[in-house]
Amino acid sequence: MxxxxxxxxxxxxxxxxxxxxxxxxxxxxxxxxxxxxxxxxxxxxxxxxxxxxxxxxxxxxxxxxxxxxxxxxxxxxxxxxxxxxxxxxxxxxxxxxxxxxxxxxxxxxxxxxxxxxxxxxxxxxxxxxxxxxxxxxxxxxxxxxxxxxxxxxxxxxxxxxxxxxxxxxxxxxxxxxxxxxxxEYILIGRSLKEMLENSLEPYFTDFFNAAPFLEKLGIEPQTRFEELDEEKRKKLLSALTLKLIEQGCSDVEWKKTFYYGKNYGNLHDLASKLNACARLNEAGLGISLCLMDVQAMDKAEIVQEKYREEIRKEMKELERKEPYERKNFIYFYVDKAPLAGVLAGLALKYLPKFNAGKPVFALSYNEMIDISARADEKMVKEGLNLGEAIKKAAESVGGIGGGHPIAAGGKIPKEKEEEFLELLDKELEK
Ligand SMILES: [Mn+2]
Structure with a gap:
């Protein structure tokens, strides 16, 4: 059927x-x-x-x-x-x-x-x-x-x-x-300075102020990408590609297929707003947005910006932190459980210290310990299955877990952290 x-x-x-x-x-x-x-x-x-x-x-x-x-x-x-x-x-x-x-x-x-x-x-x-x-x-x-x-x-x-x-x-x-x-180019929209400082996908390290980087390339920081001539575009994109390679990320595509909806505009932006609403406990607002409530648009924009701001703040912090490392994975602690998954993903992709060819786990202490993990496609192709590994390790210590091979999560009792991490290391070894 x-x-x-x-x-x-x-x-x-x-x-x-x-x-x-x-x-x-x-x-x-x-x-x-x-x-x-x-x-x-x-x-x-x-x-x-x-x-x-x-x-x-x-x-x-x-x-x-x-x-x-x-x-x-x-x-x-x-x-x-x-x-x-x-x-x-x-x-x-x-x-x-x-x-x-x-x-x-x-x-x-x-x-x-x-x-x-x-x-x-x-x-x-x-x-x-x-x-x-x-x-x-x-x-x-x-x-x-x-x-x-x-x-x-x-x-x-x-x-x-x-x-x-x-x-x-x-x-x-x-x-x-x-x-x-x-x-479309992924960098279109706001001024280049703002774009580079605020971008999460890709995330650029050390761009507290992106103006010097742009000025060195002979680009006025307030210009928008679409205002650059072909030569300047090429120069900027190759400099950014080089920067990302230094960060350990070699597969960024500057041009992408975007989908637009007649009633909703850029559907990638809609997805990002819905995601922000979900993470910040504003799911009802997300529904209103889908139902095309006129007031929902402005409110959702504020929620989206707040969510991105929180992620940026945590990423800046992670840039300074040393991650913990086990034989088969990297991990770190984060206060805000709803951000854990996205932070693990961004850290794995864009922060050199977190990129050791191993999956990245984020742990947050709540009533239990919340766990979120991300891998990349190469690891999954080599046989890694995060969903299964977390499920087995978490269930062995009285918790729950599961998800996809590339992205998964779980919850474990607080007193079982070390036991869980050891079991997880063994599961990932397989
Ligand atoms: Mn789904």
């Missing part, structure tokens, strides 16, 4: 319910989760259903909390694959629209499980939560093709490829005039 056919069954289930039914939407707390929940919300509203929506972290008592509610249908988007067995207790119909790996093979009879992975798609590259939600929306009504814009924001948020079903969505959106593809 194809994903689209499976989505048809889910759409039929919804259509079989009276319009006054209580529909509950639960999304996952990241850009893809917010985009996918919004896609479902908009298509429910268009189909004449009322709904209640919330964005949730993966946590132990999630299903227990929802059990207390009275619902006729619950739709999980970008979350749910970890709770399949427990969903039996929900006492109503459940639709799960997901792309994560399931923890169970037996699906309770009240659950319609629509996971991209069941239909020949690679759930980490070819279909994200928002892609599956889009399949559901299209099964409800083909007029929902405009929601391809939100699906693409989800793909970008989850760092997926425009391949497989994702590619079909892009083509459908472009075909109906809702989506546009543009080749």
């Amino acid at each position: 194809r994903l689209e056919e499976a989505a048809k069954y889910a759409a039929d289930l919804l259509h079989s319910l009276p319009k006054k039914s209580k529909v509950r939407v639960i999304g996952h707390v990241d850009a893809d989760g917010i985009a996918s929940a919004s896609i479902v919300a908009i298509s429910l509203a268009r189909a004449g259903y009322r709904f209640h929506i919330s964005i949730e972290k993966t946590r132990m008592d999630l299903i227990k909390d929802i059990e207390k509610e009275e619902n006729d249908l619950i739709i999980f988007t970008d979350i749910g694959s970890g709770y399949l067995k427990e969903m039996k207790n929900l006492g109503c119909n459940v639709i799960v629209l997901d792309h994560h790996i399931a923890n169970e093979e037996d699906i309770p009879s009240n659950v319609m499980y629509v996971n991209a992975r069941l239909y020949g798609l690679d759930g980490s590259r070819e279909a994200c939560g928002a892609s599956v939600a889009y399949a559901f929306a299209m099964a409800l009504d083909e007029e929902n093709v405009d929601l391809s814009q939100l699906a693409i924001a989800g793909m970008i948020g989850d760092k997926q490829e425009i391949a497989g079903y994702n590619k079909e969505i892009v083509e459908q959106g472009m075909g109906e005039g809702y989506v546009e593809e543009r080749e």
Whole structure:
């Protein structure tokens, strides 16, 4: 069966319910989760259903909390694959629209499980939560093709490829005039000084003040990239490439394919705003942004800037810090758990001290120790699987863990830190 056919069954289930039914939407707390929940919300509203929506972290008592509610249908988007067995207790119909790996093979009879992975798609590259939600929306009504814009924001948020079903969505959106593809330099927009000082992807070390760097190249710091002539552009890009190579990063592409949405503008920027909203506990604002609430745009811009500012601050700190090193990984401590993953990723890619050809782990002390880890594609190609390693090591010390080969996380009890780190080293050795 194809994903689209499976989505048809889910759409039929919804259509079989009276319009006054209580529909509950639960999304996952990241850009893809917010985009996918919004896609479902908009298509429910268009189909004449009322709904209640919330964005949730993966946590132990999630299903227990929802059990207390009275619902006729619950739709999980970008979350749910970890709770399949427990969903039996929900006492109503459940639709799960997901792309994560399931923890169970037996699906309770009240659950319609629509996971991209069941239909020949690679759930980490070819279909994200928002892609599956889009399949559901299209099964409800083909007029929902405009929601391809939100699906693409989800793909970008989850760092997926425009391949497989994702590619079909892009083509459908472009075909109906809702989506546009543009080749652009990544440095366009603000003044070069501001751009280089504020950039996170790529992140430049030592650019507290980027003016001297630009002046040395004969470039006026307040110029914008698009104002430079061809010769100056080349000069700047080769100087920046050289700088990044010194930082240990050799694969930056200065020109990139950007996707633009008719209703949302730059979809990479939308994904970045949704991500910031998710990380800073403003998921509701992210939903409003997807629902095109006029006030949400300005507010989301402030949240986005605040989030980027926090990351920059932590990165400047990491530039000065010495990381801890074990045989098979590098690690550091960070106060703000929601930033841990992105910091581990940026440190691995752009900070020479953290780049030792090993995965990078960020640990934050909360009620438990939160763990986030990032690897690169080369490590994954050589057989590394962070999700599995963390799962095994964390579960052995009474914690939880999991994720993808390249990005994963977990939680462990505070007193088990050393034991966990040793087990992790052994797991990664394999
Ligand atoms: Mn996702």
